[in-house]
Amino acid sequence: MALWLYNSLGRKKEPFVPRQPGQVGIYVCGITAYDYCHIGHARVMVSFDVLVRHLRATGLKVTHVCNFTDIDDKIIRRALQEGVAITDLTTRFIAAFHADMAALGVNRADIEPKATEHLPEMCAMIQTLIDKGLAYESGGDVFYAVDRFPAYGQLSGKHLEELESGARVEVDGRKRNPLDFVLWKGAKPDEPQWSSPWGAGRPGWHIECSAMGVKYLGESFDLHGGGRDLIFPHHENEIAQTEGATGHSWVTCWLHNGFVNVVDDEGRREKMSKSLDNFRTIRDLLTAWRGETIRMFLLNSHYRAPLDFSLDLLDAARAGLDRLYVALRGAQAVLKELPAAGPVDWEHERQERPEGHAVRFREAMEDDLNTPRALAVLFDLARVINRLSTDETTDPEGLRVHVRLLRGLGAILGLCGSAPESHFQFRPEEAGQSEQSGLSDGEVEALIAQRSEARRNRDFQSADRIRKALAEAGIVLEDTKEHTSWRREA
Numbered sequence: 001m002a003l004w005l006y007n008s009l010g011r012k013k014e015p016f017v018p019r020q021p022g023q024v025g026i027y028v029c030g031i032t033a034y035d036y037c038h039i040g041h042a043r044v045m046v047s048f049d050v051l052v053r054h055l056r057a058t059g060l061k062v063t064h065v066c067n068f069t070d071i072d073d074k075i076i077r078r079a080l081q082e083g084v085a086i087t088d089l090t091t092r093f094i095a096a097f098h099a100d101m102a103a104l105g106v107n108r109a110d111i112e113p114k115a116t117e118h119l120p121e122m123c124a125m126i127q128t129l130i131d132k133g134l135a136y137e138s139g140g141d142v143f144y145a146v147d148r149f150p151a152y153g154q155l156s157g158k159h160l161e162e163l164e165s166g167a168r169v170e171v172d173g174r175k176r177n178p179l180d181f182v183l184w185k186g187a188k189p190d191e192p193q194w195s196s197p198w199g200a201g202r203p204g205w206h207i208e209c210s211a212m213g214v215k216y217l218g219e220s221f222d223l224h225g226g227g228r229d230l231i232f233p234h235h236e237n238e239i240a241q242t243e244g245a246t247g248h249s250w251v252t253c254w255l256h257n258g259f260v261n262v263v264d265d266e267g268r269r270e271k272m273s274k275s276l277d278n279f280r281t282i283r284d285l286l287t288a289w290r291g292e293t294i295r296m297f298l299l300n301s302h303y304r305a306p307l308d309f310s311l312d313l314l315d316a317a318r319a320g321l322d323r324l325y326v327a328l329r330g331a332q333a334v335l336k337e338l339p340a341a342g343p344v345d346w347e348h349e350r351q352e353r354p355e356g357h358a359v360r361f362r363e364a365m366e367d368d369l370n371t372p373r374a375l376a377v378l379f380d381l382a383r384v385i386n387r388l389s390t391d392e393t394t395d396p397e398g399l400r401v402h403v404r405l406l407r408g409l410g411a412i413l414g415l416c417g418s419a420p421e422s423h424f425q426f427r428p429e430e431a432g433q434s435e436q437s438g439l440s441d442g443e444v445e446a447l448i449a450q451r452s453e454a455r456r457n458r459d460f461q462s463a464d465r466i467r468k469a470l471a472e473a474g475i476v477l478e479d480t481k482e483h484t485s486w487r488r489e490a
Contacts, residue, residue: 206233
């Protein structure tokens with residue numbers, strides 16, 4: 001199998017081949033540390049966490065870098081508003097980021113550089129650009145001359161003659177071209193400053209990722225990722241800076257996840273953003289949903305596709321996750337102890353079960369990380385586990401093999417790592433409560449599991465009593481030979 005990824009640079013899917021056999025370097029643009037993270041940040045981090053997990057699961061050694069912007073106009077404004085030191089502000093929100101990501105099951109990057117800790121590297125790159133005639137000093141600032149870099153616009157598909165000064169392109173009379181962007185900002189009152197060859201000041205936003213990417217991954221590396229909103233100007237400017245300074249190609253494959261849209265009660269969609277004040281923070285959502293449920297919601301859509309956000313869709317994600325844990329709980333009742341999630345033996349699975357779950361899961365992931373298709377494989381596995389758990393003739397070892405595979409594949413997506421009892425014990429206030437029934441999805445699934453066990457034991461009186469109680473709560477059951485599905489009455 002070969003991994004195919006959609007490269008924003010060529011705007012098509014391409015086979016991914018590491019520059020160094022067996023090793024992958026990936027740089028992901030992290031947060032600007034001035035506020036709590038919202039669901040859009042969660043999508044970025046979960047998407048690239050899954051990519052890193054998959055690369056490692058297929059035997060590649062990965063160096064994952066994710067930066068923190070800890071000096072920026074927004075940071076300065078927030079610190080002044082709160083009357084706190086900038087370092088205190090950024091330290092607080094970086095800690096909050098780590099807590100939120102841990103709740104979502106996102107593994108920490110191998111290297112987490114901060115902008116303020118890499119001023120020497122930034123100044124060195126800026127000086128190289130000046131020496132090459134690609135940057136110029138003007139009034140204490142240093143600007144990049146975009147018209148001196150012929151390939152400018154290659155990532156975004158924009159052409160210099162078509163570009164106009166936009167919302168993120170600062171109009172300044174000191175620029176030779178209104179599209180030129182700042183590399184170094186001269187010192188201003190009430191702002192932090194560092195010394196440089198061009199006077200006191202601070203770095204521009206774009207230069208930090210170029211300098212830190214080169215330092216930790218080299219002048220050429222494999223993958224660079226971030227949200228779609230970073231394609232222009234941030235990533236476009238990174239290419240211009242880095243390739244202008246080094247003289248050769250920088251990143252093999254550029255990856256970008258899609259926007260998150262907020263869906264209102266009338267079905268209207270609007271891009272989620274802080275500027276529109278329509279965002280939901282991760283920690284707000286965590287009061288009502290498990291982090292794994294939020295992760296499940298994010299993986300239900302392909303990472304490049306627009307993602308609709310609503311509380312109903314979060315409830316649907318929880319119901320899907322409950323199905324996986326119901327299967328694990330049923331298996332636990334038979335096996336007494338569930339096997340841990342170990343690494344998947346891809347070659348063994350291919351030889352023993354060439355059309356089986358592991359092969360189909362990997363095919364989905366190799367197709368540009370198609371997580372919805374990969375999740376469908378997990379649900380197929382759960383159905384097999386449910387059938388084996390209720391069959392008195394089942395070989396326990398066969399059941400154990402399927403559970404181990406479900407947890408092993410699930411681990412690549414960051415799912416199914418909890419004990420079933422801990423999953424169903426989560427009862428945050430107002431989480432998944434139906435005004436009609438008062439039962440959460442997890443409580444419904446738990447009662448259905450009790451009913452199934454009663455039926456296996458031929459205790460039909462208890463099974464009928466549970467079915468009647470569910471019906472009175474507005475829950476309709478539909479039995480098949482393999483499993484019981486349910487729905488809420490309208």
